[in-house]
Amino acid sequence: MLEMSSFMEVALRYKVIFFDSYGVLRNFKGVFSGVSDMLKTLNSYGIEYFVLTNDASRSPQQLADKFHQRDVFEITSKKIISSGMLARDYLESKVRTGTVVYLGTENSAHYIETAGLKTIAIRDVDLETAENYSALVLLDDEGFDWNTDIAKTLNLLRKQNMPVIVANTDVTYPVAKHDVNVAIGAIGDMLEVLARKTFIRFGKPDSQMFSYAYNHALRKTKITKRDVLMVGDTLKTDIIGGNKFGVDTCLVLSGNIQPQNAELLINSTGIIPDFICDSVIT
Amino acid sequence: MLEMSSFMEVALRYKVIFFDSYGVLRNFKGVFSGVSDMLKTLNSYGIEYFVLTNDASRSPQQLADKFHQRDVFEITSKKIISSGMLARDYLESKVRTGTVVYLGTENSAHYIETAGLKTIAIRDVDLETAENYSALVLLDDEGFDWNTDIAKTLNLLRKQNMPVIVANTDVTYPVAKHDVNVAIGAIGDMLEVLARKTFIRFGKPDSQMFSYAYNHALRKTKITKRDVLMVGDTLKTDIIGGNKFGVDTCLVLSGNIQPQNAELLINSTGIIPDFICDSVIT
């Protein structure tokens, strides 16, 4: 039998908390009530926190706005570490010049442009001049026509060798209690096989996400990895990623995993959280 | 160095020839000139032949019509063994009753209906009554909206456990000299991972395709596997499939594989044809 913990009792043992967003602080209906109070309590104890999210569809400011609209003002854009930020940093440090082709909405591309790069939507790409493009970045599942633009992307990669960045490794995301959408990570997985290239992925469970957040935290407070707790609802991203990075991990049952399945899933995957809680607000 | 053979010299040693269609008898421009004469020669020597094709988008009659339009009347619908025929047989023998959901054109679905089953396009499916559907079949990459219907298919499989049949295992197909389209097999591969189910696939290199053709041939003439030659342009479907089934194999360089890459590809994949020819018409 799994031992359940009270989230706040666990949290108070740490100096820094990393939260996953979806399934932990919010779901398809909106932000969980009680999140604002929970964060105020952490603030009152001087506990720092960050939100680590596999999302490249919006800038950190836009992601924070989603919380502000629900009166959770504790989550500012500075608190948000997104896989889109890692992708943007990669483009800035490694691609530097030229035009980057993107799959996603104009909104997602706008954020990439802050790296000083020109962007072009896949639909507007001219395959006859494929050598003009310096990288391809997969940002969001919306904003392009799958029937035509997935094949067009494949043909672009067949004509011109370039770095391909998958800015969100998630393969699905929930849109209703029982329904999901296919996320851009799944399109990336398909294209990588078809193009027979090695893509560069950003997002949990990769340690780069955790490293980025940890270095952010280090600028504010003197900590070691033992002072950090990763809180998430998904074993294969949040928990294995936190474990590997070397921080303690807490699984919450308010998202992907139903309470009655938790033990089976932990045993069958071999991914073992240090703590299990119902949610961050109970 | 690879030893090249004359196709007709090789072919005359056998009693039955299995031809792949695309890249062997035709390409994106149409049927190769000379195919009709080549088949007439086989006929004159009493050599039987069949076309084995990973195609579920059309009935054998419609596939044969494509040849007739180019004045190749030697290929009748009786000569064609398609992965769609195997899928149709499966539905007839194993599903038997109920309504089958399909991804593909109405044209592809019409052929499935000859198995005595009702069909419904994924767009018309009501997820609230998912228990009404007895199987899902992936027929063609056209005829549905990828942006919405791939996720709808996934949600259908999450709601109701049912057999899923991928009626064409190809992941891409050529549409111009350097351009490809994404085939329904690639959508099947993506959905199988996302749904975490085991799908049933029909098509080369699976031995069922060869077995079906071999049994067809047996009805016409007394043969053993040593009397059969498989001719194809793709190592990973035609050649490995033929090899495994136990018949001799002939790689032609008129399709997927450029002559200068043939040796490298054979060595790097370990898939070794018994013969290599420029094409079936030289």
Add this chain to the structure above:
Amino acid sequence: MLEMSSFMEVALRYKVIFFDSYGVLRNFKGVFSGVSDMLKTLNSYGIEYFVLTNDASRSPQQLADKFHQRDVFEITSKKIISSGMLARDYLESKVRTGTVVYLGTENSAHYIETAGLKTIAIRDVDLETAENYSALVLLDDEGFDWNTDIAKTLNLLRKQNMPVIVANTDVTYPVAKHDVNVAIGAIGDMLEVLARKTFIRFGKPDSQMFSYAYNHALRKTKITKRDVLMVGDTLKTDIIGGNKFGVDTCLVLSGNIQPQNAELLINSTGIIPDFICDSVIT
């Protein structure tokens, strides 16, 4: 809730039964008591049966002897279809000449020699004359030194391109109630990745195994696929393989699958048997 059936009531609806061996007719302790009587009943009703087994470590005669030692004389060598038989047929029809390198016991190699080929154990191979060997066949997990001979096999394949046959696709096999051994199929999977070659595999769930058995049955009695029932304890080999071949399938819970897990496993894999029974002897 799963609907359970009585095995004999199900069996009597068919003309031919295909049995998996391990977990269905026997386990690590020996042949199930009652199997002889069950087979006698089938005989009395004129129902034909065959044993389909992923085993290349022994000849059909030796496999039958195991049953005879337990007084089950109904299973003769003629009733046994093993993946080793398919591998042997492949070598006979496609390799024909030369020396075949094997991983396995001398016993397993002896059977391959009946195809008219010379064999040599991997330990005796001279890598300096790699061009002398015409194929590699993986027969059994015993009979070679894994610490040295797995790497030696890999180096052989790096030096000389040749067909590689995996004569048993199973990756583990039970040796006690809770313990397994690693089977030669797992070694094959590892070597295929390391050598970056495409291996040829024989055994369930591949349809070739079922096709072979079906053709055997056809020689004795006039049947269609609707007259055949596949009985097995493993969803991923017996049941999906039988389903795909187009015959009815019956899952028994006397082997790999515990009764309390059956429904979960069927739902989570999407592999749906037509019937479920406790065992073939109840």
Add this chain to the structure above:
Amino acid sequence: MLEMSSFMEVALRYKVIFFDSYGVLRNFKGVFSGVSDMLKTLNSYGIEYFVLTNDASRSPQQLADKFHQRDVFEITSKKIISSGMLARDYLESKVRTGTVVYLGTENSAHYIETAGLKTIAIRDVDLETAENYSALVLLDDEGFDWNTDIAKTLNLLRKQNMPVIVANTDVTYPVAKHDVNVAIGAIGDMLEVLARKTFIRFGKPDSQMFSYAYNHALRKTKITKRDVLMVGDTLKTDIIGGNKFGVDTCLVLSGNIQPQNAELLINSTGIIPDFICDSVIT
């Protein structure tokens, strides 16, 4: 055509160089002559360097000794970042107490013991008391009997859920000009599939290795990622890993990749180094 660079001209543009070891500084014959002089030149320009190696079979001190034996005293144990160090840190921060089971030599285990943990070789494990072990770590391909201990490891994981650490992700390593050995990473890949668990891997191309080295460098000198060059002979570990971490990369052709294959491999993998040099000593 690929543009070739002189290594020293490239190196002098950076403040910190990360070197892969095998194929870059040494091969199966020993350390390349000229390495000591090259490192002296870097020292004279105030350029810092580290050796990043996927090796868990020895401590950094023992790895450095290998260089000292060849009179390359510029590489001290402080200069070496090994995947074994990351595994050791993981065990120290996340496992903390109990007995760790290992696959490898006693030598490799000795280093793990510096994390304050007891260790036990797989051969000495008692499967009846599996609950006594707190983690499993795969260190080296030597030091255990593959025929028996791989299955024993699998049975241990079937009995007891525990973190599994693969301390070297390499799947082969060269032992002669044309021969390789199978590395512990390949055993890890096989066991992960058989046990159906998620293992934790340390080593290039994972960004944790680069992050660890980068933080080491930061302690000595003020740098950004643009000041760092990763030099390696392998696209799939050194180059993709460096690229993803955001530093410039230099492929050398003195190891895994033959000069005549470099362009083909870069195009076929899509892994693009910023520079290509013959070796670090020319």
